[in-house]
Amino acid sequence: MYIVQIASECAPVIKAGGLGDVVYGLSRELETQGHCVELILPMYDCMRYDHVWGMHDAYRDLWVPWSGGTIHCSVFCGWVHGRLCFFIQPHSDDNFFNRGYYYGGKDDAMRFAFFSKAALEFILKSNKRPNIIHCHDWQTGLIPPMLFEMYKWYGMENQRICYTIHNFKHQGVAGAEVLWATGLHKDEYYYHPDRLRDNNHDAINFMKGGIVYSNFVNTVSPHHAWEARFSEVGCGLGPTLDAHQNKFSGILNGIADDVWNPEIDRYIPTQYAIDNFEGKAQNKKALRERLLLRDVDKPLIAFIGRLDAQKGVHLVHHAIYHALNRGAQFVLLGSATEPGINTWFWHEKQFLNDNPDVHLELGFNEELSHLIYAGADIIVVPSNYEPCGLTQMIGLTYGTVPVVRGVGGLVNTVFDWDYDPERSPEERNGFVFYQTDSSAVESALNRALDLYYENPKLFRQLALQGMKQDFSWKNSVEKYVEVYDYVRHR
Ligand SMILES: Nc1ncnc2c1ncn2[C@@H]1O[C@H](COP(=O)(O)OP(=O)(O)O[C@H]2O[C@H](CO)[C@@H](O)[C@H](O)[C@H]2O)[C@@H](O)[C@H]1O
Numbered sequence: 001m002y003i004v005q006i007a008s009e010c011a012p013v014i015k016a017g018g019l020g021d022v023v024y025g026l027s028r029e030l031e032t033q034g035h036c037v038e039l040i041l042p043m044y045d046c047m048r049y050d051h052v053w054g055m056h057d058a059y060r061d062l063w064v065p066w067s068g069g070t071i072h073c074s075v076f077c078g079w080v081h082g083r084l085c086f087f088i089q090p091h092s093d094d095n096f097f098n099r100g101y102y103y104g105g106k107d108d109a110m111r112f113a114f115f116s117k118a119a120l121e122f123i124l125k126s127n128k129r130p131n132i133i134h135c136h137d138w139q140t141g142l143i144p145p146m147l148f149e150m151y152k153w154y155g156m157e158n159q160r161i162c163y164t165i166h167n168f169k170h171q172g173v174a175g176a177e178v179l180w181a182t183g184l185h186k187d188e189y190y191y192h193p194d195r196l197r198d199n200n201h202d203a204i205n206f207m208k209g210g211i212v213y214s215n216f217v218n219t220v221s222p223h224h225a226w227e228a229r230f231s232e233v234g235c236g237l238g239p240t241l242d243a244h245q246n247k248f249s250g251i252l253n254g255i256a257d258d259v260w261n262p263e264i265d266r267y268i269p270t271q272y273a274i275d276n277f278e279g280k281a282q283n284k285k286a287l288r289e290r291l292l293l294r295d296v297d298k299p300l301i302a303f304i305g306r307l308d309a310q311k312g313v314h315l316v317h318h319a320i321y322h323a324l325n326r327g328a329q330f331v332l333l334g335s336a337t338e339p340g341i342n343t344w345f346w347h348e349k350q351f352l353n354d355n356p357d358v359h360l361e362l363g364f365n366e367e368l369s370h371l372i373y374a375g376a377d378i379i380v381v382p383s384n385y386e387p388c389g390l391t392q393m394i395g396l397t398y399g400t401v402p403v404v405r406g407v408g409g410l411v412n413t414v415f416d417w418d419y420d421p422e423r424s425p426e427e428r429n430g431f432v433f434y435q436t437d438s439s440a441v442e443s444a445l446n447r448a449l450d451l452y453y454e455n456p457k458l459f460r461q462l463a464l465q466g467m468k469q470d471f472s473w474k475n476s477v478e479k480y481v482e483v484y485d486y487v488r489h490r
Helices: 018-033 109-125 143-149 175-183 207-215 222-230 237-241 279-292 314-325 341-352 366-375 391-397 408-413 437-453 456-468 474-488
Strands: 002-004 036-042 050-065 069-080 082-091 132-136 160-165 216-219 248-250 302-308 329-335 358-362 378-381 401-405 429-431
Touching: 002 160, 002 279, 018 036, 018 082, 018 132, 018 474, 036 109, 050 109, 069 109, 069 329, 082 109, 082 143, 109 143, 109 207, 109 456, 132 143, 132 329, 132 474, 143 160, 143 207, 160 207, 160 408, 160 429, 160 474, 207 237, 216 222, 216 237, 216 474, 222 237, 222 248, 222 408, 279 314, 279 329, 279 366, 302 314, 302 366, 302 391, 314 329, 314 358, 314 437, 329 341, 329 401, 341 358, 366 391, 378 391, 391 401, 401 408, 401 437, 401 456, 437 456
Parallel strands: 002 036, 002 132, 036 082, 132 160, 160 216, 216 248, 302 329, 302 378, 329 358, 378 401, 401 429
Antiparallel strands: 050 069, 069 082
């Protein structure tokens, strides 16, 4: 099959979080299974150009209809660790992608509506006719409406769309001016509640458009698919998912085994595997050296992730102090976009600065994240909601025991050592808590730390059980291929 992925991220060249990992890992495995995959991405000034090989002009004069005129774009092409990527670079005073950031502009809705339009225009003009266009998250939510209301009539009647939702929190809510800019001109038609009208506001909703118009929609774990329909984590889109339930499902993410693999990871000083697990201790030592933590016989707990409400920041904060109280060390790697949370964690960092058992690294650092996964004993993921969650899966792959809140994809991947009702003891891999108060995370951390202190052999066995589990993309890609096959023939 010929598949074009359109997204706002692809790791490692453009990565703000898990979306980038998934777009890369999914594309790679699809290719491994024999499919032809191309990616279309924005050309940001701040992307990691050092991860693109062979960048060259692919389409010099792409004129994209926009706001009643046209915007001139160049399209560049290069390989990102083997994946063929097309980067769209607009030349206009709007300066859509030359701002030193991926997200966070007041005009993000316009920026990504433009990207979506330009991606379709590029497919049309360069005569690409993929079987499947796979779009991701709100940034590309207008592609399905534009394909089926406009581009279908220009010669793209055979293309089918799969739309994957990685996070319901950000939906792309905007006013009619975006419709007008893209050429979706009939306001009253698109503002209809059965089409793009937001379920709560007098506005259009990109993600709703993606759901309504795509041939198939999924989110990134089976449990979150249920939550999104039946609980508040659907952020208002539950009724829309209900109306389209016949084409909606949850497909669990994988992790790319050429990137997240302690046997070949070039960012860690000592590679290791199940049969030479001792190597992990060398990485713990290296991590301590790098972050100036004291080298003593203590468990090391880590958190890696965006510092925002989704990730349960108050519980992360509590976990730091609880770890210290219990004689453990703590390493945090995270960045906050919200100013209040950012200031809060900078204060904490200063406050804890001289403590030799804790390090807060505030910022984005891909290389360091690998060393933390390899060096830590425990990874804590106390999310408020979590569509899938990659950090627990990466942790498991690196023999780092997850302590997680039982929500979303965490339910599908972490099985409690003491209480899992369905799995045999050999299949269990971590610790799960459910409530959002601090005593809940404390008690799960206590169970993990007690096992570490009182029965190190069993703790090691638990870590090895996690490493044995297969989180590669192979199984999930088979499910995506089933979806692609299904929609192709409709
Ligand atoms: N400061 C930092 N420095 C270096 N690396 C950092 C970092 N902060 C995070 N990362 C990395 O970014 C990725 C984050 O993965 P998550 O599953 O937490 O994704 P996120 O919540 O962004 O995305 C959404 O999409 C993904 C993919 O579908 C879902 O798993 C998830 O539930 C959903 O919220 C991991 O690879 C992690 O190592």
